[in-house]
Amino acid sequence: MSNLEMVPKGLDGVVVDKTELSRVDGTNGVLVYRGYNIDEVAQCSFEEICYLFLYGDLPNIEQLKKIDKRLKAERSLPKAVWDFVANAPKNEHPMAVLRTAVSMLSGYMLNVDDLSSDVLLRHAIALTSKVSTISAAISRARQGLFAVEPSFDLSHAANYLYMSTGEIPQDVVAKTLDMALVLHADHGFNASTFTARVVTSSLSDMVSAVTAAIGSLKGPLHGGANTAVMEMLIEIGSLENVENWVNQTLQQKRKIMGFGHRVYKTIDPRAKHLKRMSKEWGERAGNVKWFLMSEKIEDMMQSFKHLNANVDFYSASTYYAMGIEPEMFTAIFAVARTIGWTSHIIEQLVDNRIMRPEAAYAGPENKMFVPIEKRS
Template structure:
C-alpha cells in the first residue's frame, strides 16, 4: 500500500528520454529527429525517414542507395519463410497473421537472442524488409493466389502494393502510400511503442518486443481504429447521410472511430497530408472520390457538432488513413497491418534506445484490496 495517488493511463508521466520524435498536442506539432513532419511528408521518402530515425540524420544519396540496397536484399522469402506463410490460418485477422509471421520469423533466425547493437540493427533491417513480403504473400495465399516475388527496382511502398496486387501501382498511388508510411513511422511513447520497450527492457529478444507491439497496436483504441473508421464510412454510404448516421451513433452511445486523440487537442498535423493523399487517389478513380466525399462530410459534422467541439475532438491520423488505404485496394483487415509496416521503424528506434540505457521497467501499483486476515481452513469455509 502507498500514499501516492495512481496516475490513470500514466498521463504526463515521463518514463524515457528519446531523440526520435517530439509531439506538441496543443500546437499540433510533430517532429521527427529535428525535422517537422510537414517537410518530411512533402519531400522525403519512407526510406529516408527510416534512415533518419535509426541513424539520427537524413542520408546522403550514397547512404540512401546503400540502405535501399540492404532492404532490397532482405525482401525475398526463403523456402522456410514461404512455408511459414502457408502455415498461417487463412481465416484470421491480418494483425493476427502479422503477429504470427513476425514471431515465426524470429524462430527461423538463429541469432534471434542477440541483443548487441549490430545484431539488433540487422534484425531491424530484416523485419522492415520482409514484413511487407510476408503479409502480402499471406493475403494472396488466403485468396488462393500465388505470392508475388518482390521487385528489386521498386521502392518500399510501391513494392508492397505490387506484391499485394500483382501489378505495379500508378506512381501517384505509390507516392500516396509512401507518404502514409512516412506519417505513421514514429509517434512518441504510444501504447505499442511502450509495450515494445517494456518487453525489450525485460531482456526479451527483438522479435518478442515487436510481437508485443503488434498485439498492442491491434487494439481499437490504438491502430485498430483505422479499420473501424472505414467500416463507418462504408455504413454511411453517401455524404448526405453523414449527419443523421452520426446522430444515431451518438444516441446509441457509440464511439465514432478516427476522431479524438490522447495528445492532440487540435487537428492531428498528419491529417492534412493524408487528406491530400486521399484527394490524389480520388483523381485516379471515381470510387476513391466517393470515399473522400464521405470522409469530408463526416469531418464537417465533427467540426460543428457540440458533442465533438466541446470535447476538443478532431479527426486523427486514422480518419483519412481509412479511405486512403481502401482506395489503394487493401482489405479492411490489413489496414492496421499497414500501420505496423510503417511503425516498425519507430518500434525499432525505441528498442535500440532502451537497450542503450536499459533498466527494467517496473512501475508500482496501489493495492486497494482487503487488509490481511487469518487463513480459513477449507473445511470451515462456507
C-alpha cells in the same frame, strides 16, 4: 487525495523516459522526426526515413543507396513462414497472422539474443523488410492467391504493392503509399511503441518486442482504428445518412473511430496530409463519396465534440480508394511502424532500466485464512 485517486489512468500525462526519435507537440499540432518537421520530411522516401531513425540524420545519396540495398537484401522469408501465411485460417485477422509470422522469424535470425549495436541494426533492417513481405503475403493469401516473391529492384512502398497485387504499381500509387508509410513511421510513446520498449527493458530480444508491439497495434483504440473507420463509412453508406448516423451514435455515447487523441488537442499534423491524399484519390478513382462523407463527419465531430480527426481517419478512405481491402489497413500501419518500433528498441537499450511501475492495490486486506477442508 488518496493513493487510488492519484492513479493516472492509461498513464495519462506520465513521462516515462526520454527519446531523441520523435517529438509530439499536442498543443500546437506538431510532429518532429529527429529534429525535422513532419510537413517537410513527408516528401522524403520511406528509405530516407529509415536511415534518419537508425543513423540519426537524413542520408546523402551514397548513404541512401546503402540502406536501400540492405533493406532489399532482407526481403525474403524462410519457407516455413511463407507456408504458415499461406495456410493460416482465412478468417483469422491479418494482424494475428502477422504477429505469429513475425514471431516465427526469430528461429531463422542469426544471434537473435545478441543485443550488441551492430546486430540490433541488422535485425531492425531485417524486420522492417520482412514485415512488409509478410503483410503482402497475408493480403494475397486472403484473396486465395499464391504469394508473389519480392522484387529486388522496387522501392519499399512499390514492392509492397507489387507483392500484394502481382503487378508493378504506377508511380502515383507507389508514391501515395510511400508518403503514408512516412507519416506512420513513428509517434513518440504510443501504445505499441511503449509495449516494444517495455518488452525490451527486460533485455528480451527484438523479435519478441516487435511481436508484442504488433499485438498492441491491432486494437481498435490504436492502429485497428483505420479498419474500423472504413467499416463505419461502409455501414453509413451515403452522404445523406451521415447526419443521422453521427447524431445517433453520439447520443448513444458511442465513440466514432478516427477521432480524438490522447496527446493532440488540435489537428493531428498527419491527418491534414492524409485528408489531401483522400481527396486526390477519391477524384482519381472517380468516386469522392467516401471523402465527402469523411469531411462531413469531421465537421460534425468538430462542432459537437471539439474532437479532431487523427491519423487513422483519412488514411481509411485513401487506402480504400487505392483499392486496398479494409482488413489489411492495420497491417500496412505495421509495415510503416516497424522502423519506429525497432529504432525505439535500439534507443531503449542504450540506457536501459527495466520498466517496473507500481500498482495501487485496491483489493481486500486482513482476510481470515481458512484451511481448504473448512471452506464452504
